[in-house]
Amino acid sequence: MRTSETFVLSLGFVAAAVTTSAWVPQAWKTVKSRSAKDFSWSSLAMLVVGIGLWLGYGLLRRDGAIVGANLVTLLLVLTIAAVKQRHG
Numbered sequence: 001m002r003t004s005e006t007f008v009l010s011l012g013f014v015a016a017a018v019t020t021s022a023w024v025p026q027a028w029k030t031v032k033s034r035s036a037k038d039f040s041w042s043s044l045a046m047l048v049v050g051i052g053l054w055l056g057y058g059l060l061r062r063d064g065a066i067v068g069a070n071l072v073t074l075l076l077v078l079t080i081a082a083v084k085q086r087h088g
Contacts, residue, residue, distance in 0.1 A: 009065070016069030023076040036084035044081045051077060 001009075030036045051074045058066030 012063070012065035013068075016065040020069045020072045020076075023073055027076040027079050030080045030083050034083060034087045036080050036087070039080060039084055041084070044077065044084065047077050048074065048081070 030039075051070050054066060055070040055074060058064075058070055
């Protein structure tokens with residue numbers, strides 16, 4: 001693998017880690033407080049669809065950074081949705 005390819009791959013994984021990590025505190029706060037009242041169902045639905053599409057894109061491209069980031073983000077957003085469903 002050339003240096004430029006390694007750089008691009010590293011950049012993708014770092015970007016994926018940072019953007020996905022942004023959801024961790026929100027999901028943790030939601031689970032801890034048992035409240036997701038500030039999230040609308042429409043925004044959660046659009047997020048799930050968009051993340052699912054990115055996940056599909058990453059799978060088709062065989063891009064580990066896109067797949068990993070979107071899989072983790074999807075789980076975090078679904079966790080928030082589950083709290084919203086369970087605790088109104």
